[in-house]
Amino acid sequence: MKETFLEELRSRDLHSLAAESAQADEARVRSVLAKGRADTLEEFAALISPAAEKFLEPMARISSATTQKYFGRTMRLFAPLYLSNECVNNCVYCGFARRHSIERRTLSLEEIEREIDAIYKLGFRNVLLVAAEHPKLVSSGYMEDAIKISLKKMPSVSIEIGPSRVEDYKKYVEAGCEGLTVFQETYDEKVYPTLHPSGPKSVFEWRLATPERGAQAGMRKLGLGPLLGVNNWRFEILAVALHAKFLMKRAWKSQISISLPRMRPSEGCFKVLAENIPNDRQLVLVTCALRLFLSRISLVVSTRESRRLRDGMMNIGVTQMSAYSSTKPGGYADAEDSGEQFHIDDNRTPQEFVAALRSHGIDPVWKDFDAGFVR
Numbered sequence: 339m340k341e342t343f344l345e346e347l348r349s350r351d352l353h354s355l356a357a358e359s360a361q362a363d364e365a366r367v368r369s370v371l372a373k374g375r376a377d378t379l380e381e382f383a384a385l386i387s388p389a390a391e392k393f394l395e396p397m398a399r400i401s402s403a404t405t406q407k408y409f410g411r412t413m414r415l416f417a418p419l420y421l422s423n424e425c426v427n428n429c430v431y432c433g434f435a436r437r438h439s440i441e442r443r444t445l446s447l448e449e450i451e452r453e454i455d456a457i458y459k460l461g462f463r464n465v466l467l468v469a470a471e472h473p474k475l476v477s478s479g480y481m482e483d484a485i486k487i488s489l490k491k492m493p494s495v496s497i498e499i500g501p502s503r504v505e506d507y508k509k510y511v512e513a514g515c516e517g518l519t520v521f522q523e524t525y526d527e528k529v530y531p532t533l534h535p536s537g538p539k540s541v542f543e544w545r546l547a548t549p550e551r552g553a554q555a556g557m558r559k560l561g562l563g564p565l566l567g568v569n570n571w572r573f574e575i576l577a578v579a580l581h582a583k584f585l586m587k588r589a590w591k592s593q594i595s596i597s598l599p600r601m602r603p604s605e606g607c608f609k610v611l612a613e614n615i616p617n618d619r620q621l622v623l624v625t626c627a628l629r630l631f632l633s634r635i636s637l638v639v640s641t642r643e644s645r646r647l648r649d650g651m652m653n654i655g656v657t658q659m660s661a662y663s664s665t666k667p668g669g670y671a672d673a674e675d676s677g678e679q680f681h682i683d684d685n686r687t688p689q690e691f692v693a694a695l696r697s698h699g700i701d702p703v704w705k706d707f708d709a710g711f712v713r
């Protein structure tokens with residue numbers, strides 16, 4: 339294994355492996371399933387092949403049993419809190435991109451407190467602070483203050499903001515932040531610049547190394563993910579699985595999670611090629627395959643997905659879900675506010691969602707531990 343994930347990624351021909359995956363035969367899939375797990379990326383590739391779709395039921399059974407072994411029958415619940423939609427980037431698929439004339443807003447510290455109160459009343463004790471990318475969020479001490487305010491009521495606070503330096507992440511860890519999520523969007527170095535034409539996000543290498551910098555700063559949780567729909571999905575799934583495997587070795591103190599968001603309509607007018615998005619059945623297949631390859635990682639599904647699909651995925655390998663999310667800054671305390679980044683599909687209240695979990699025999703986990711543990 340290489341020293342950095344950039345070197346690791348460049349040393350692999352994942353395009354060829356994605357092409358081989360698309361051609362894998364049933365015998366290959368059967369031989370991997372007979373072991374009950376995938377030991378190599380090549381075996382994992384067979385499990386996301388078209389041939390594997392015929393074996394979805396046995397794969398789901400193995401995935402479910404493996405998940406129960408490591409996580410029990412539980413689902414960790416969290417709420418994203420959008421702090422700011424001010425952004426210096428121009429991602430071609432995003433409604434918050436700089437070129438859009440939408441109302442821009444960064445929550446004040448008082449407004450954050452109101453949002454945290456509203457999220458607390460909904461029952462959540464894990465919050466993910468989400469912000470678009472703007473230098474003022476990093477330079478002014480704003481994020482440290484936002485983390486500290488959140489910790490007054492939330493025992494667990496993570497962040498999903500523009501990639502930062504190790505020294506900035508250290509400040510957030512000292513303020514009490516325990517997790518860092520960063521979506522690579524695409525792991526394809528040729529496609530990446532076409533999606534991110536300007537702004538700091540246009541630097542592929544800087545974004546790719548973000549989880550490694552987070553681990554170096556002491557983040558206890560690292561979240562990864564591609565944005566499914568912007569490129570060949572099998573390539574992206576292979577790359578994120580490789581990334582997680584790499585971090586499990588190189589950042590072994592951190593818990594790794596993978597999210598698999600699929601593109602939804604936004605104000606970006608981005609044309610999504612249908613063949614680049616896994617359908618519902620393929621998304622379930624990928625979830626099961628990830629569990630067979632990476633038995634201990636957390637798998638996350640957000641409210642972007644439909645109620646029907648989320649209910650179907652509760653028992654097969656997913657370990658973290660958001661519920662009743664607002665993707666607007668200020669959207670929990672005030673129903674009407676500035677623009678959303680994308681639409682949500684499952685808008686059940688937390689209570690309705692918990693009832694659905696319980697009807698599947700799954701216990702909701704609102705809180706992992708008391709805040710004193712991380713501070």
Ligand code: SF4
Nearest residue numbers: 425429432434435470
């Ligand atoms: S995806 Fe993030 S960085 Fe890109 S334009 Fe949207 S908010 Fe900004």
